Amino acid sequence: MPPAGKARPTFRIGELATLSGRSVHTIRWYEAQGLMPGVRRDSGGRRVFDHLHLGWLELMDRLRTTGMSIAEMREYTALVKEGKGTLKQRHAQLAQHRERVKAHIAELTLSVKLIDRKLRFYDEWIETGKQPEAWWPRASKTANTRPR
Numbered sequence: 001m002p003p004a005g006k007a008r009p010t011f012r013i014g015e016l017a018t019l020s021g022r023s024v025h026t027i028r029w030y031e032a033q034g035l036m037p038g039v040r041r042d043s044g045g046r047r048v049f050d051h052l053h054l055g056w057l058e059l060m061d062r063l064r065t066t067g068m069s070i071a072e073m074r075e076y077t078a079l080v081k082e083g084k085g086t087l088k089q090r091h092a093q094l095a096q097h098r099e100r101v102k103a104h105i106a107e108l109t110l111s112v113k114l115i116d117r118k119l120r121f122y123d124e125w126i127e128t129g130k131q132p133e134a135w136w137p138r139a140s141k142t143a144n145t146r147p148r
Helices: 013-020 024-032 051-065 070-082 084-128
Strands: 047-050
Touching (some): 024 051
């Protein structure tokens, strides 16, 4: 944080793209979606960003990557724009999203284990030239067939 009375360093959209590793198009998209609070414009109408936008882009990318809907991201951004009176709401929204992400990770972990078992099945078949005894995953809500 700069000393009191000193302005924070600012940069243009191209610089933000370089610093963040995101394209200019992506940054403009986030802004058009209402997902970039605090973007100012200079006297020429050009966007002006500061270091806080770097962290914000990372957060928005992570939320999107982890399955948060654009509508939820807009809601979160709107709460941020409202100020510190919404801290509890923001916390609750992120905590709820975190639980969904953890549940998804658990499902993905089960999927990887099943794929690993199938790979071992094929490894044995390739190595011995004989089809191993069939293996079947435990019954699940969605699996009623036995893949080979």
